[in-house]
Amino acid sequence: MGRIKKKGTSGATNNYLTRSQAVRKLQLPLGDFRRLCIFKGVYPRDPSSRSKKRISKSATPSTTFYYAKDIQYLLHEPLLAQLREKKALEKKIAKALGRGDLTDASRWEREHMPRMRLDHIVKERYPTFVDALRDLDDALSMLYLFASIPSTPDVPPSLIARCHRLTLEWEHYLIRSNTLRKSFLSIKGIYYQATIQGQDILWLVPYKFVMGAGRTGDAGGDLVDWRIMRTFVEFYTTLLGFVNFRLFTAAGVVYPPKFDVEAGEKGAELGAVKLEGRDASEQERIESREDVEGNERAQAEADRLLSLPADEPSDEQSDAPNGDLTTTEDAPTQTLDEFQSVDPQADTLLQPSPTADASVASHLFEPFTFFLSRETPRHPIEFLLKAFGCKRVGWDTTLGSDPGSYCSEDDARITHQIVDRPDLPLPSPPATDDDEEAGAWEARKKLLERVPGRIYVQPQWVWDCVNAGVLQRPDLYAPGATLPPHLSPWVKVKRGEYDPTVPLAEQNGAEVIEDDDEEIEEGSEGEEVDGVRGDEEARELEEELVDDEEEEADDGGMDIELAGSDDDEENEAPTKQAPDDWAGFSGDEEDADVDDSARQTQLELEAEALGRNADEIAAASKSSTSTEAKRAARSRAEREKQEEVERRKGMMSRKKRKIFEKMEFSNARRDEKAEGLRAKKRRIEKAASSGAK
Known part of the structure; x- marks a missing residue:
């Protein structure tokens, strides 16, 4: 006789551990256990409800379980020893502070506190570079969030500065490689999508509003657990540093790039990061040559625009295709293959998007010089313009420091100006000759007047051009104009769904x-349609009743139409004629003439009563008759189709x-x-x- 197996020693019970059991096994406090799980990518598991009671050995069923193999895997982590050493050192520091020995406490914290490095964890979790790119969505969204919040005791300024610098480095690589593909303005923030090595990376950037770091709950505590979020940010900063290093090195750029702290404090944003190639002299020579060529092209374009008549700048701009002011030599054109479906009833095949080509992205805004007015969001527009080929972007001094700005507002080389104010008329001149009123009027006139040959558009024009892959008509985005709907570029309309872009x-x-x-x-002139339950729905219900009556009359009360033949169709043909075509039983021509004359007399009487022409009433009655015939034919076809579906369902x-x-x-x-x-x-x-x- 074999030994009796003890309950709870095999099966599903050994596959799971509760959180308390895992903490006791690792000999860590709960906070360090959470940090270690986040670093290693170990998450709670939810066993089936059938085995939950068997797994839990306590009186009340536990709610948090971990795989026993995951906890066993954490026992061999080198960070575990550092966490235990840190815990022991914190106890020594607390005792020193209790004795009032501040010198030893500060010395132990400065010299003996272990510094944890997560490099080996990043290499372990992402064996290949493609794996790291696939998991970069949440990392970028979290780092952009921390780069935009104010500093608090829970979020130190050093962490915010590090997140801000890493995100600027990431944006500079996207600008240099032209890998940004789409962007969308939503309520939550601005969505961006880039394609790097075949991997689509989508992240969210919050708007730069004045915001608080957290909200306070009813009990007085924060609704956000900043310790957990800081742990994620600590791992994500290491991950993005690895990714940026690999991308910059592959592009032939020195990493980390130089960061001008003084320019960053003045609001230079992208201008605070200075890229350098492997050979600094060669890099400077290439950049200087590009700047000279760009300045010459921009000056030639500005001279051509200034030579146009001042009273007709908008006509030529509107006549240009897609609002493009460049010639065919400056704007490269590229045709993509179109896939046509053989079956006309099949779903529409996805066509290649022009935004998927890096050459299109690198030349979309290249020929133009932009200026950003002071009311526009500078950083996202500058990032989009430079990511799609533009090398000449200027802005007002109120938007940031001068370093990085290409030109001022009165520069003649500007071809496009981004404004976000209503198209207000010029103020009337002052009635008196007061110098102060005259000066104020001249200043406001200078602010509102337009430069001849310059295109003024709203910020949405930039996003719509990027998502469409071609330049949109600038007259649709003029200041004060009602903008077209800004649609998400990631929503694919399926067959039968509502498509706002199609008439x-x-x-x-x-x-x-x-x-x-x-x-x-x-039938209902001057009446409003409810839209929820009005004339249309009542008309549909009436049509259903009429269709049911016709079906009962044709089929003799049967709900299922039997298989017909040619003879049946011939027999049913006379019943399908319109009432106006029926000429009686005898078919006598004199009776038909009498009916026609009576009908004509009736129409003349109706026209005299309504004060209208008899021909108009006859045409209206004829159109209504044809409409009813079309509706009857359509309802009959739908009924036959539904009956065919019911027959097939009966065989399933x-x-x-x-x-x-x-x-x-x-x-x-x-x-x-x-x-x-x-x-x-x-x-x-x-x-x-x-x-x-």
Whole structure:
């Protein structure tokens, strides 16, 4: 007889450990245990509810479990010894402070406190460079967040400065390599996407508002656990430092680049980082040659624009395709292949995007010289412009230090100016000859007047050009103009869904929309459509009732249409004629002439009563008859299609039929939502057209 196996010694019980068991096994405090788990990438696990009671040995079921193999893996971590040494040294420092021995306490903390390095953990978690790029989304979002918050006792200034410097280095590499692809302005912040070595990296940058470091809860404590977030930032700074080193080295740039602290304090942003090549003299010679060539091209473009008539700058700008002022020699064109589907009913194939080509990104804004007004967000616009080829960006002195600014506002080489103020008219001149009023009027006139030949656009123009891969029409983004909708470049519209970029006539259900609009205009003039439950829905319910009555009349009360033949279609043909085409039983021509004359008399009486022409009423009645015929044919086709679907569902198994019904339900919800959005757009366009009239 074998030994009786003791309960809880094998199976799922040995696969998991509670958090208390893990802390006792590692002999660490809870805070150090959390730090070690974050560094090593060990996270809690959720076992199945069936085995939770067997795993938990306590009276109350525990909620936090870890894999036993993960805790065993942490026992061999070199950081474990450093954490224990740090804990012992903190006890000695506390005792020294209790005795009042400040000299020994400061000396022990300065000389004997262990400095933890996470280099080996980064190499261990990311064996290849591609693995590090794939896990860079959260790291960039966290570092950009910490680079924008104010310093607090929980967030020291040194940590904020380090995050800020690493993010500037990352942006400089994107500018140099032209790997930035898309950007989107959202409520949370600005989303950016870059493609490096085939890996798409997406991160979020918060807006630079005046914000607090944290919120206080009801009990008086912070709602944000800054210790955990600082642990993540400590690991992410090491990770991004490794990535920047690898990218800069591969690009032939010295890492780390020089950082001008004085210029950074004055708000130079990207201008505070100075890149140097492997050969400094060669790098300076290349940059000087590029600056000279860029200045010559910009000056030639500015001279050409200034030579244009001053009263017609906007006509030529609007006639240029996509608002491009360059010639065909300066703006390289590149055609991409288009994939056409063989089946017209199939989904639309994804076409290659021009933003996926680095050559397009490097030449999009290259021929232009930009100036940023003082009300615009300088850093994101400067970053986007330089990442897509522009090398000449100037801004107002109120936006930051002069180092890095290419020109002032009165420079003749400026081709585009980014403004974010309403297009206000010029003020009226002063009624008196007071010097102060005259000086104020001249200053305001100079502020609002436009330079001939310069294009004024709003900041959204930059983002829309980047996402589209081509320059957009600048007249749509003029100061004070109603901007086009700013759509996310990552949303792919599926078949049947609402697409705001496509006209309503080209989307699904366009015929129904046109018919509904015609009936609304003819039958309910001056009435407003509710949009939620109004005339359209009532009309649809009435159509369903009419269709059911016709189906019962045709099929003899049967719900399922049997397989028909040619004879059945011939028999049903006379019943499908319109009421106006029926000429009686005898087919006598005299009776038909009498009916026509009676109908003409009726139309004349209606026209006399309404004060309208008889021909107009006849045309309206004819169009309504054709509309009803189209609706009847469409409803008959839909009914036949639904009957075919019901026949096929009857031949399915129960499991497949349930799956198919769920799919139909989800598609119906999707179509209902899309139709609601189309109706909303139709109402907006109708209101805009009526307002314009």
